[in-house]
Amino acid sequence: MNESIDCSAVDAEEPVDGPVVRKYGGSSLARPELVRGVAEDVAALSRRGKRVVVVVSAMGDTTDHLVMLAEQYSARPSPRELDQLMATGEQVSAAVLALALLELGVDAVSLSGDQAGIVVAGPPGAGVIVRIDPSRITELLHDGKVVVIAGFQGRDANGELRTLGRGGSDTTAVALAAALASHECEICTDVHGVHTADPRLVPDTQPVPAVSYQAMAELAYYGARVLHPRSVLLAESRRVPVRVLHSSRPGPATSLGDVEPVERGHEVVGIAHETGIRLVRLTDCVLPPGAPLCALTGLVGHGLRLDMLTSSDPGELWFTVRGAAPLDDLLPAVARELDAQWTVEGDLGAVSVIGAALLDDPMCLTELLRVVGGLGVSVPMIATSPSRLTAVVPEDHLDEAVRALHDAYGLGVLAGARP
Structure with missing residues (x-):
């Protein structure tokens, strides 16, 4: 609702x-x-x-x-x-x-x-x-x-x-x-507005003068803590202009609203990150193709936030779970229904490149692959969309990934140069 x-x-x-x-x-x-x-x-x-x-x-x-x-x-x-x-x-x-x-x-x-x-x-x-x-x-x-x-x-x-x-x-x-x-x-x-990354992790992060509702919703949902995602969606639907500013010190602020939608090409707005990601693997499923996906409806009904879901028939289903829902109480029943084995890998994080028309320029995805590949760690999941490129990495390498992506996309320079 x-x-x-x-x-x-x-x-x-x-x-x-x-x-x-x-x-x-x-x-x-x-x-x-x-x-x-x-x-x-x-x-x-x-x-x-x-x-x-x-x-x-x-x-x-x-x-x-x-x-x-x-x-x-x-x-x-x-x-x-x-x-x-x-x-x-x-x-x-x-x-x-x-x-x-x-x-x-x-x-x-x-x-x-x-x-x-x-x-x-x-x-x-x-x-x-x-x-x-x-x-x-x-x-x-x-x-x-x-x-x-x-x-x-x-x-x-x-x-x-x-x-x-x-x-x-x-x-x-x-x-x-x-x-x-x-x-x-x-x-x-x-903080002074919405930054291009978490300023606690990235020393040269910059406040963004203006950001669209859509980009802000993606930033908020995938880890930026400045605004709650529901508030952004409500602001967009009711056309409420929003300004994010420091509570006690004058300085830069970020205006949230309709931002120049006319053919600007691809644009990276910021890097968001989130901890507490868990990767669930259901393997050796014996049900017919498609049936494992139907079995997941019960998990969603219990409030699990499933993300980055991949299925390979026959017999294998991977997905990430956000939040602290008690998987040990829910997964055994699904595994029994599928006659499957299940494992949960914790201590993961997700880093996301947020922007617009990101798939229009192949170099946007190339940079993400180059940076996370250069971490020298397992990257079990990657998801892409026109407004978001996300990689799941070990949580103890998440800060490094955020800083490297912020540098790779030139956000410390680009944000400060925006009109």
């Missing part, structure tokens, strides 16, 4: 130039001095006459701590009760930021997702936004208040609290920007 925001409840008197919608991530709110710094920035906006809606994530590592707290009381926490617990992290952030704003003399109020009119559907921990009634928010804005909203959550049709999954605060911010007719959604992070 995808987010499909019904904006029919938008206040008819809302001006064309809607309020500023700004989201702050957990790293920007990790300590009291950081919260106060955010409050000062928001206060400055408000004093310039801007109407401001702020969406917040949980402070620092709060979400991880809440998961560990739940595990102290239950080996398998109830999904519903886990949602009740997890939602408190964002609610704390909203309340303390509102308190910091009030201390600065700025009239502010915090709202939970439910109080903000966010209606969701879906199971605990994986809700999607289906409707927003922004009437309470617009009323508070008309009264001159800064509205601080807990991201990552809403209420379903039965009145149950639901969280949106990791990264859900990005989606909350984009959905609110759409519902409130904001001219732009600002995502404030601890």
Whole structure:
């Protein structure tokens, strides 16, 4: 299920130039001095006459701590009760930021997702936004208040609290920007925009001034942590311009939107990477051709994120799995159904070259093959598409692969030279 925001409840008197919608991530709110710094920035906006809606994530590592707290009381926490617990992290952030704003003399109020009119559907921990009634928010804005909203959550049709999954605060911010007719959604992070690679790994990485929705979705899905993939897809479908910028330091930023689609030829935008990849091999299958693929539907139904799947009849099926799903609980049943042997290879990572029209120039794939081949390690899987070239490599060589590909495609120079 995808987010499909019904904006029919938008206040008819809302001006064309809607309020500023700004989201702050957990790293920007990790300590009291950081919260106060955010409050000062928001206060400055408000004093310039801007109407401001702020969406917040949980402070620092709060979400991880809440998961560990739940595990102290239950080996398998109830999904519903886990949602009740997890939602408190964002609610704390909203309340303390509102308190910091009030201390600065700025009239502010915090709202939970439910109080903000966010209606969701879906199971605990994986809700999607289906409707927003922004009437309470617009009323508070008309009264001159800064509205601080807990991201990552809403209420379903039965009145149950639901969280949106990791990264859900990005989606909350984009959905609110759409519902409130904001001219732009600002995502404030601890880096200057979207970089050509993870700046913790690549010293000469550069922020990209502008990136298309499509390229950003690929970057986000295949490992870039700046934006959640669902928020990008929602921004594209609702045509919400998004700007990614540093939460406290002025400098370069990245604008996300429709970027010059007219015949520019191939372009490499950046390098994404992801750890925790596992390679599953099902061998010696005795079922007829095609039957092994049908058997995988059960795995997908259990929420496994299958990627880079290859099948060779008769008898062999390889695929990668992303995330931490318990394969030992699921694969034996599939192997029995196929009368097959199964193995899982862990400690792998995936490195992806992201861009546009990548298959139009053979040199794009040639460079990937040259670089990963030069690592001197086994490369069990490679996948290609016009917007992505991905190789699976041992996790202890992943950082090296990212740096080598960033250099091979000249991204440190090219990004800085873009208009």
